[in-house]
Amino acid sequence: MAIHSDWSDWLPRAIASADPDGVAVWYLGCNGFVLKGRGGTTIFIDPYLGLGDPPRIIRMIPVPFESDDVRSADAILATHEHVDHVHGPSQAPILANTGASFYGPDDAVAIARDDEAWPDAYDVSDEQLVEVAEGDSFDVGEFEIHVEPAYDPDASHPVSYVVEHEGGTFFHGGDSRPADSFADIGERFDIDLGVLAFGTVGVMPHRETGTPTVTKWYNDENQLIEAASDLRLDRLLPSHWDMWKRLTADPTVLHHHARSVEYPRRLEIAEIGDRIEL
Template structure:
């Protein structure tokens, strides 16, 4: 497996370590990755991807924010679904090996772990690999994690996550699009901040033929606002718009799309490395 290299050094990881949030703080890692830190120090990584894609088909457009071997504090790594930019051995296995954190993923994600042989290629124990499914609830330190369904037609078994701590609620929807699954989450939880994948329809080379092909992987402007309304989000943070050449988008367009809806009540645009408090 290829090693991951970042030109950013370790400053972002050290900033997370030094942070002392009142409730929950999150840092955007680009693509759909986040670090979540609670007031008790519990630290979780969600969908951290530190690879460069598979050029020329998928080309990373943003920096790699850190080396996974530099992570010193992590209690869990969570994956929303099995795609490479969400389950990726070179990005995630060194975090598990270096910190002893557990890895939570649905069954299709753990199939990728098996195929990539995380326990053989890296110092990862099978006891660190935990399968999750819709309806599960578990505790990681002081954070309660709820596993919910997700509508992602491109994935074999996607899930979404609701994180609760100290009266704050953070939602990570993976790459999912609007649907009944989000309506159920919105009815059950009062979400302070939710992240949803947003991107354009573009042309990228077909995996088999190499021919440029019209491709939709994420919600467009109308779809992401529809999903945010289903979830009844107080704050929407769009993700993934920065990542792939040919599928990037302008997140400021969402301000106008959201203006006539009751939710989301606020749209926030963050760049890779930015922190916000929930």
């Protein structure tokens, strides 16, 4: 399935040409991010360029680039197995063009290796698909990555990632709700910028019957601040609020919810394509 972007290739070119002092972070919309360190190491997390499954699941934001336009990447991290986190047309061409490795928990790697058969369908080797689990740590260039627990009741095996760099520490929670493990993560790491999924409750057609069904996939306002507080985030960046019709939300309301708690110390609002300094 070919992916088309109305944005052409300006975003991959901007990332490739960037020369950050520490770590630059780009928001790709949905739950996708790119991290680039001062040494040039480039990590993608949950990049998704698909359109969803219209008319049930409808993408509300542009496709920010085409996967074939990415020529510089060292790793892709997947937080769990859902299609907007593991998606062959979005991710496999990046692996094929750059030689990057794909890291994810067992069920996410199984989608890539078995269900979508990336080694057969794309120019990707089996060795590029690396299974990780909670408690693992590994280096990708100038970054040290820690695989941590997450709680997503809609996923079979979700994880979160703490990405450490001498320029700062980044946390990506995937689609996790508040988790018992977050207070421990907050004690062990000094997190400068943390990403948590935010959305509203909407009525979606049921996948099998088409019946309108109340659907809640992401944190509401109170859950998001609870998770950020447990993680002791200096800065909270809400994600996913822009993506799906009927589940979109307004992240600026979080200023009111965060006002009376110590963490997060600051709310960072980003739109698709924005660059944030870690």
